[in-house]
Structure formats: C-alpha cells, structure tokens
Amino acid sequence: MELFDESGSGGNAHEYTVSEISGAVKRVIEGEFGRVKVRGEVGRVFVARSGHLYFDIKDDRSVLASVAWKGQVGGLTTRPEEGMEVIATGKLTTFGSQSKYQLNVDDVRPAGVGALMAMLEKRKKALEAEGLFAEGRKRALPYLPEVIGVVTSPSGAVIRDILHRLRERFPRKVLVWPVAVQGRDCAPQVAAAIRGFNALEPGGVLPRPDLLIVARGGGSIEDLWGFNEEIVARAAAESEIPLISAVGHETDTTLIDYVSDKRAPTPTAAAELAVPVRLELQAWLDGQGARLSRALGRGVTQRRQRLADMSRALPRPEALMATARQRFDWIEVRLPQALLAGVTARRGRLAEVGAAVRPSGLRDRISNCRNASANLSSRLGPALFRAVRDRRRAFSALEARLSPMPLARRAEWAAREVSVFGARLDRVFRDRVKADRDRLDGLSRLHESLGYDATLERGFAIVREGDEVITTKARAAEAATVELQFKDGKITLGASPSRKPKSKPTPPEQGSLL
Structure with a gap:
C-alpha cells in the first residue's frame, strides 16, 4: 500500500490528516504481523493505578514497549520481573497518541529452564533476606494431631497415598482442600487454601486442623513452578498452623520447602511425619x-x-512388759504393809492432837467468853444514851439554822446583790464594746491609708516574680519574667536582655562527720 504519490514534483500530492496516517500505520502493522512471540529481557516494569501492566522487552540493540491490560494480567502464566528472560505472546499494535508501536501481551513464559532458575534464585535471596527461611521461626509439629488439613488435588494419587499411609499408621480426621497443583491457577489456589485453613475457628462446625500438609507428586520445574511463587511462600510463612511441605520427589526443591516448618521428600513421607505408628505406640x-x-x-x-x-530389730512385747510387770508385783507385795504403816502413823498423830483438847480447857474458854460478853453488855447502855443525846443536840442546831425567816432574809439579800452586780456588768460590757469598736475603726482607717491599694491609686506599681515581691533593680534584672500590678490590673514582661543566668551556689565541701 502506497501512502504517498511520488510520480510528480509533489505539488498535487494528497494531504492526509494525522489520524489517517495513524490508522494506516496501525492497519499495516496489525495486518503484517498479527499475533507474534517475542523473546527478550524484561526491562522497566510499571503497574498503573488502573491495573494495567506496562513493561519493556529488550535485547542488546532495541527495546519493544509492551502492555497487558487489567483483564489480561490475571491470566498471565508468569508475572514479568525486571531482568527476566521471557517469551511474550501477543498482538503487535500501535498507540497513535504518542506515535508508538507496542506489543499487547496476553501470555508471558520464562525463556527456558535457565531463566526460571535465575528468577527462582532471585526470589529465594529476597525471601531469605526477610528472614522467612530462619530456623528460629519454624515450629515443632504436634505429636498426635486430631485433625490434619491436606492441600492437594483431590483426583491424583497423592491424596490416596496420604490417606492410605494415615490409615496404616494412626487413623486421624482429614480435611482436604482441593486445589490445582500446576498451571496458572495453582499458586493463588494453594495460597488461598493455606489462609482458609488458618481462618477456621477452633471448635467450630468445621474443625480447625492441628497440622497442614501441602502435597504434590513429582514433575518438571515448569509443573512445580506454582509452588515457587512468592504468594505461596508468604502464605506458608504466615500460617499459624504447623505446615509440612511435600512437593515433588526427594530431589525436587521449591520455595515452599524453605519456609515450611518441615519438609518431606514425598507425600507418603509427609503422612509418616504427621502421625506415629499406632502399633508401635x-x-x-x-x-x-x-x-x-x-x-x-x-x-x-x-x-x-x-x-x-526393721521388725527383727525391735524388741519382743514380752521383753518390753517384763520390767513393768515385775515392778507391779513388787508394789503389790508392799501395799498391805504400807497401808498398816499409814494407819498407825495417822492414829498416833490423832492421839497427840486429842491430848490437847480436854473438857476443862473448853470450860475455861467458855467462861472467859461469858465474862467478856457481860462486861460489854454493861457498857452498851450508857454508850447508846450518850450517842443519842449528841445527835439530838446537833439536830436542834440545824433546825434553828434552817428556820423560814433566816432563809427569806438571806434570799432577799442575795437578790439585791445580784441586781447590783448585773447593772455593773452591763455598764462595763457596753463600755468595753464601745472602746473595742472605736479601736477597730481607727485600725481600719489606718489600714486603708497605709495599704498598697491606696499606694497604687497614687500612681505606684508592684513588681513581682511569682509570689516574690522585687524591690531592687539588680533582682529585677535577674528575673526571667516580671509581673507589674497597677491599680486597674496586671501585666507580665519577658526576660531582661541584660539578665545573666544565676550561678549555682558552690556546694560546701564534704568534711568529716566529726
């Protein structure tokens, strides 16, 4: 297709608009190339806010701008990363607004095993630098888990091998989360399964597993690539449930093996690690x-x-009681003689005491008591008479003092004295109150004339720093802020420019305690 007519000098050449030129170029490029595969190294990678992915594919001489629209990004087999060698498949088109041509990519694959291994090594170093491979963060597996969660394909031989081995060793409850174990859906489904098991509530309707097994059979590095994705490795590292990775055969190694709590060489070995042998237990x-x-x-x-x-070392009961029994017999023999001796001794003592108690002595003592009683009875009558007479005289004197007339005169005199003293007391009280009032009025007038309020009224001011009143110029120069009080209010002034910081007093030297 010819865009320009070169037969003449150009004077009659057709004039094209910019849009016509852009459309013609677009039709030529899309018609000539259509769908193509391009191999090269990924350069700059940029994800726009809209979700579109922009990146460059370059070789040693040229750069091809590439774009994957938001709807195409989710279907990419491999997410392009800077420095990767890839094979991009798409449609060559143009971007007329900037006079550019670009590759609309709908599939990206690493360019061979070497590119995959380089990308894997790069991811491995990045995750290792974050500490996801550290042995200190790995947890011990439960000895006998009640529930085991298995993340694998439900239709492969892997799940059958795991269930068979668990039945042989120690039957446990098994929850299977079906996922794709290869292809573009593998990584997001495995990551979602790990996070889904961790999201289950303990003791809920669906029990939360005590142990997780992520398993897949052997295959090429392309088949196992889903377990090398960063999303799977991070989901395994974030898992709160201990996790066993059993991906591939013993020689196969993926990123999930480094972040898991335990790696099993095969899915069958993972089942053996999960539970002990019941018969052995x-x-x-x-x-x-x-x-x-x-x-x-x-x-x-x-x-x-x-x-x-110990019983042979103990003495026999007969030997323990022999001494006590002999002593009892000895006391039994001496008891009658001791009783006779006691009665004899008490009888002699009674005879000695009875000899001192005779009838003649009792009669003399009774006679003496009778004479003393008669003497006292003869003295009792006159003593009572004298006591009665003295009490009568005292009563008569009291009666004379307590007659009505003397009491009335004494009460009248007391009333007069009370009235006289009351009048004097009222007069003295009034005089004292008047004198105190006059003195208080004088002091009040003196206070008003000498108080600082009257001084402020005359045009003076009070200078303070806090609660301290400043009376000297030097003290005012040292103050940080000063407060001036006038008759109508207070103002606060800042520090003086000439103010020097106070020097701390020199602490006294520590001397002897004496």
Whole structure:
C-alpha cells in the first residue's frame, strides 16, 4: 500500500490528516504481523493505578514497549520481573497518541529452564533476606494431631497415598482442600487454601486442623513452578498452623520447602511425619505399663523386706512388759504393809492432837467468853444514851439554822446583790464594746491609708516574680519574667536582655562527720 504519490514534483500530492496516517500505520502493522512471540529481557516494569501492566522487552540493540491490560494480567502464566528472560505472546499494535508501536501481551513464559532458575534464585535471596527461611521461626509439629488439613488435588494419587499411609499408621480426621497443583491457577489456589485453613475457628462446625500438609507428586520445574511463587511462600510463612511441605520427589526443591516448618521428600513421607505408628505406640505403651507394674512389684517387695528387717530389730512385747510387770508385783507385795504403816502413823498423830483438847480447857474458854460478853453488855447502855443525846443536840442546831425567816432574809439579800452586780456588768460590757469598736475603726482607717491599694491609686506599681515581691533593680534584672500590678490590673514582661543566668551556689565541701 502506497501512502504517498511520488510520480510528480509533489505539488498535487494528497494531504492526509494525522489520524489517517495513524490508522494506516496501525492497519499495516496489525495486518503484517498479527499475533507474534517475542523473546527478550524484561526491562522497566510499571503497574498503573488502573491495573494495567506496562513493561519493556529488550535485547542488546532495541527495546519493544509492551502492555497487558487489567483483564489480561490475571491470566498471565508468569508475572514479568525486571531482568527476566521471557517469551511474550501477543498482538503487535500501535498507540497513535504518542506515535508508538507496542506489543499487547496476553501470555508471558520464562525463556527456558535457565531463566526460571535465575528468577527462582532471585526470589529465594529476597525471601531469605526477610528472614522467612530462619530456623528460629519454624515450629515443632504436634505429636498426635486430631485433625490434619491436606492441600492437594483431590483426583491424583497423592491424596490416596496420604490417606492410605494415615490409615496404616494412626487413623486421624482429614480435611482436604482441593486445589490445582500446576498451571496458572495453582499458586493463588494453594495460597488461598493455606489462609482458609488458618481462618477456621477452633471448635467450630468445621474443625480447625492441628497440622497442614501441602502435597504434590513429582514433575518438571515448569509443573512445580506454582509452588515457587512468592504468594505461596508468604502464605506458608504466615500460617499459624504447623505446615509440612511435600512437593515433588526427594530431589525436587521449591520455595515452599524453605519456609515450611518441615519438609518431606514425598507425600507418603509427609503422612509418616504427621502421625506415629499406632502399633508401635501401643507396643511402647504396653512396655511402659509392664515396666510400671514391675517397678510397683519391686517397690512393694523392697518395702516388705525393709519392714521385716526393721521388725527383727525391735524388741519382743514380752521383753518390753517384763520390767513393768515385775515392778507391779513388787508394789503389790508392799501395799498391805504400807497401808498398816499409814494407819498407825495417822492414829498416833490423832492421839497427840486429842491430848490437847480436854473438857476443862473448853470450860475455861467458855467462861472467859461469858465474862467478856457481860462486861460489854454493861457498857452498851450508857454508850447508846450518850450517842443519842449528841445527835439530838446537833439536830436542834440545824433546825434553828434552817428556820423560814433566816432563809427569806438571806434570799432577799442575795437578790439585791445580784441586781447590783448585773447593772455593773452591763455598764462595763457596753463600755468595753464601745472602746473595742472605736479601736477597730481607727485600725481600719489606718489600714486603708497605709495599704498598697491606696499606694497604687497614687500612681505606684508592684513588681513581682511569682509570689516574690522585687524591690531592687539588680533582682529585677535577674528575673526571667516580671509581673507589674497597677491599680486597674496586671501585666507580665519577658526576660531582661541584660539578665545573666544565676550561678549555682558552690556546694560546701564534704568534711568529716566529726
């Protein structure tokens, strides 16, 4: 197709608009090339806010601008990264607004195993630098998990091998999360399965697993590439449930193997790591039970032997009671003689005491008591008469003092004295109050004339720093801020320019305690 007519001098050449030229170029490029594959190294990569992905594909001499629209980004087999060698498939088109041509990419694949390994090594170094491979963050596997979650394909031989091995060793509850184990859907589905198991609530309707197994059979590096994606590695590292990776055969290694808590060479080996052998565990328990029974038997036998040895060292009951029995017999023999001796001794003492108590002595004592009583009775009558007479005289004197007339005169005199003293007290109180009031009025007038309010009214001011009143110029120069009080209010002034910082007083030298 000819865009320009070159037969003449150009005077009659057709005039094209910019849009016509752009459309013609677009038709030529798209018609000539159509869908193509381009191999090269990924250069600058940019993701716009709209979700479109822009990147460059270059070789040693040229650069091809490439774009994957938002709807195409999710379907890319491999996300382009700077420095990767890729094979991009798409349609060559133009961008007329900037006079550019570009490749509309709908598929990106690494250019061979070497490119994949280079990209894998780059990701591995980046994740290792973040500490995701550190042994310190790996957790121990539970010894006997109640529920095991398996992330794998439900239709492959892997899940059958795992279930068969679990039934042989120790049957457990198994939850299977079906995922694609290769292809473009593998990485997002595996990451979603790991996060989904972690999101289950413990004790819920669907029990949360105590252990996770991510498993897949062997294959090429392209088949296993989904487990090398960064999204899968980060999901495994974030898992709160201990995780066993069992991807590929023993020689196959993926990124998930480095971040998982335990790597198994095969899916069958993962099942063996997950649970112990039930028969071995039962045999071990039987052995422990037998050891416990033997230990108990030996313990009882040893204690019985020790009890027998100690019983032989103890004296016989007859020997322990022989001394007490002999002493009892000895006391029994001496008891009658001791009773007779006691009665004899008490009888002699009674005879000695009875000899001092005679009828003649009792009669003399009774006679003396009778004479003393008669003497006292003869003195009792006159003493009572004298006491009555003295009490009567005292009563008469009191009666004379308490007659009505003297009491009335005494009350009248007391009333007059009270009225006189009351009048004097009122007069003295009034005089004292008047004198105190006059003195208080004088002091109040003196206070008003000498107080600082009157001084402020005369045009003076008070200078303060805080609660301290400043009276000297030097003290005002040292103050940080000063407050001036006038008769109508207060103002605060800042620090003086000539103010010098106070020097801290020199602490006294520490001397002797004496």
